[in-house]
Amino acid sequence: MKADSAFTTSAISDITPALLAIGRDGFPQALIGALRRVADVGHCMVFSFAGPCSAACLLDVGNIPTGRDLGIAYSEHFHRTDPNRDAVFEGQARTVPIVLPAFARRMYSDSYRKMFFDDSDIVDKFASAIWVDDTCFYVNFYRITEQGRFSRDQIQRLTAVAPAVSAAVARHFQRDAAPDHDPMGRLKTVFATAEPFTILTGREKEVCLRILSGLSSEAIAADLGIGLHSALTYRKRAYDKLGISSQNELFAIALRLVSSTRQLN
CATH class of the missing domain: 3.30.450.40 (GAF domain)
Structure with a gap:
């Protein structure tokens, strides 16, 4: 596993x-x-x-x-x-x-x-x-x-x-998409305003955003100043709330929301 x-x-x-x-x-x-x-x-x-x-x-x-x-x-x-x-x-x-x-x-x-x-x-x-x-x-x-x-x-x-x-x-390649000069900033906006991410706690959002940045669980724990067990717990809680079980599913949800949320452009 x-x-x-x-x-x-x-x-x-x-x-x-x-x-x-x-x-x-x-x-x-x-x-x-x-x-x-x-x-x-x-x-x-x-x-x-x-x-x-x-x-x-x-x-x-x-x-x-x-x-x-x-x-x-x-x-x-x-x-x-x-x-x-x-x-x-x-x-x-x-x-x-x-x-x-x-x-x-x-x-x-x-x-x-x-x-x-x-x-x-x-x-x-x-x-x-x-x-x-x-x-x-x-x-x-x-x-x-x-x-x-x-x-x-x-x-x-x-x-x-x-x-x-x-x-x-x-x-x-969205035809009406404007250049993303701050893609991580756009993801933060989606996490703050778009369902299903709005149901996550602040710490769960922080962990998920760092997963989207490519950080490992160990790096996330160090970046947030928490223990590895806590980082893994926040990740599990977030995945459970989102109804997903893997990082690639998290990426797919986040990027689909960025694509479909026209007001972010």
């Missing part, structure tokens, strides 16, 4: 710089840097769906030279034959990020495999998605032949951070 908790804490801490870069010009590089720390991701592409017939490439960053061409091709045609498409749209009614099925080449058509895997040297893919109102943000993580396929541990780490990464991407 402790090993799993440490594993998740490490993965979440790795993506903290990307979370704090939301709304800034440096977000793409912060994101790919974080993903490389998490699981040696080679390339990341983000697509949005505003409906079954509409797709757009929002982000193309990493080590695939033909990424721009892939983004155009996917947006214009190949999104209609993506085997993840059904799972993405079936998840529209859900309020949590979606982790898509494991990659398998046989899932794709011959023309899709040729362009996206053979010609582009992609050997593995992991994907997640999140719906915000009527828009879906579809996040894809790739590795090329030189890197080899994702290992089991790397897939576990990507699964751990996928909800937070998806929510961060959604926040960054």
Whole structure:
């Protein structure tokens, strides 16, 4: 149990710089840097769906030279034959990020495999998605032949951070979002004004905010001048009140609230 908790804490801490870069010009590089720390991701592409017939490439960053061409091709045609498409749209009614099925080449058509895997040297893919109102943000993580396929541990780490990464991407690419010059300040405002965070005590909010900053339980205890047992107790009480059981769920809730609270912009 402790090993799993440490594993998740490490993965979440790795993506903290990307979370704090939301709304800034440096977000793409912060994101790919974080993903490389998490699981040696080679390339990341983000697509949005505003409906079954509409797709757009929002982000193309990493080590695939033909990424721009892939983004155009996917947006214009190949999104209609993506085997993840059904799972993405079936998840529209859900309020949590979606982790898509494991990659398998046989899932794709011959023309899709040729362009996206053979010609582009992609050997593995992991994907997640999140719906915000009527828009879906579809996040894809790739590795090329030189890197080899994702290992089991790397897939576990990507699964751990996928909800937070998806929510961060959604926040960054909200069309009407203003740049977040003080992202932690915005999170503090959400904790003070938005449900369900308003039900937390002051100390529980302080602990949760430090979790979102990427601090370990030991670092939180030291920062607040309390014992480790007390820090863990405040965390447990907060999670119980929020109806969650993990850090990635806390990230997803916080970033979704920042995305949907228009008056903060």
